[in-house]
Amino acid sequence: MSPLIEFRDVSKTFTSGSTTVSALDSIDLEIDAGEIFAIIGYSGAGKSTLVRMINALEGVTSGTVTVDGVTITERNEKEIRRIRSRIGMIFQQFNLFRSRTVFGNVAYPLKLAGWSKERQRARVAELLAFVGLTDKAWAYPDQLSGGQKQRVGIARALANNPTILLADESTSALDPETTQDVLRLLKRVNSELGVTVVVVTHEMDVVRSIADRVAVLESGRLIEVGSVFDVFSAPRTDTTRRFVGTVLKNRPGAGDVARLRARHEGSLVSVTIDGDAPIGQVLTDAVRRHDLRFEIVHGGIDALQGRSFGNVTLALSGEPEDIEKAVARLRAVAEVEVLA
Ligand SMILES: Nc1ncnc2c1ncn2[C@@H]1O[C@H](COP(=O)(O)OP(=O)(O)OP(=O)(O)O)[C@@H](O)[C@H]1O
Ligand SMILES: [Mg+2]
Structure with a gap:
């Protein structure tokens, strides 16, 4: 099946006077019918420029944009108007007639x-x-x-x-609770009406709660694209890691370890969970079999697309050999590192 929206080698430069800004650089991207696709990136990364190309509000400098089999970058105004009528758009400032x-x-x-x-x-x-x-x-x-x-x-x-709904920072002006209401509505637009939704956002909670796939833009280049789970659980670039870090609880840094060490008894063990690891069960089991106590002292687990992901640091107290056995059992289901 061909994608609903397709960018092929799309570049865009803005020239004003003697300065030229490269807003988008060789973008190849496909968005499938029926998905909720998120575009994230820092301010000025090119997100709005990219999304505005889907309904031809912005033209390309080179490359092609195809929507539902029609290469809009080669069409005339009349045909573009027809395609536009099948694309809805919402904005950060709502743009209503007062x-x-x-x-x-x-x-x-x-x-x-x-x-x-x-x-x-x-x-x-x-x-x-x-x-x-x-x-x-x-x-x-x-x-x-x-x-x-x-x-x-x-x-x-x-x-x-419309078959496509474009949402450019549509929740940025809202408080967190209202944002969740609007996101639930967008989710219904997708699931009940079958509308493909493209959301531009810098709020990772938005991506995490509704998107199927996500693309990361940096200085006009597409640096990462994949399922929300894959990108969030294993970010491949520093930029993505910085974005994702605002959502997922991370492993403790060196300073955290020293602080935790001073505050908690026992061995500090970092456990990274990815997927459906029965971590609670393993811990309960270990505590019962060996004479152990544990406390969660850092981090947390989040749900991502129905799977668990995150990192918790445990303080395990008990006999060294019991701790060792519990760590071995944890290693069977998660990535474990003994910190101190
Ligand atoms: N009409 C324009 N004329 C000149 N430069 C522009 C124009 N529109 C965008 N740019 C430039 O292109 C780059 C990408 O802008 P764009 O608005 O797409 O970024 P963005 O990722 O949406 O940022 P933000 O998160 O702040 O909305 C920026 O450097 C911006 O200054
Ligand atoms: Mg923008």
Whole structure:
């Protein structure tokens, strides 16, 4: 099956006066139908430029972008408009019309597309029910919370039944709880409506909670792409490691070990868990069989796409030989290092 969105050797330079900025450099990327695909990277990495190429809001300097079998970089304005109508977009600042009601905002693209008043009403009612804002139809954007505004943005983006939804930093202006609400909604857009979702974000929690795959951009280059689990559990570049480090609890650094040493009795053992290792069971077993006590003194385990991943440092107390046996048992299911 060919990918829904395909970048082939795409480069983009911006020139202003005598300075030229390379915003994207030889990007090859494929996004499949039905997935939630995240694009991460530092400010200025080229994320918005990349995502705006999908609906031809940004042109390429060289290379091709193909959406649903149509090479949009070779098409004329009329054909681009047709493809654009199948792509919805939401923004960090919501971009709603302040002078129009919620109903008016959501109906706007339908009006542009020439829908009758009656069909507009039915479709808007359906969309507002989907995003949970039926009771806000006659409110104005200024009367809504940030999360509600973004729901309106999503309803409006879905009005024409798009196959693709682009979300550029769509939760960056929201508090963590509201962010989770919006993410749950985006997840439903994907799973219930079958819409392919491309999210640009610098928030790793967003990637972790909804994305299937993730691409990492750095200075216009694609430095890593893969499933969220693979990229997060085994980042291959320093940049990715820095991003991922903000989510996953890490192994203790040298300073941490000294601090833990001073505070806790027993042997410090670092245990890295990847997948479904029955770590709790192994520990409980070891404690029962040998005369051991353990305490989790650092780190933590996170769920990533339904699998466990993370690192915990344990302080194991007991007879040295019992500790040794417990460590051996742990080694059978996890990556274990005795720190001190
Ligand atoms: N219209 C433009 N004219 C000139 N330079 C631009 C233009 N748009 C983007 N750039 C430059 O291209 C590079 C990539 O910008 P882009 O907006 O894609 O980054 P980004 O990863 O989305 O950053 P942020 O996280 O801050 O939104 C930056 O160096 C930016 O300054
Ligand atoms: Mg941007």
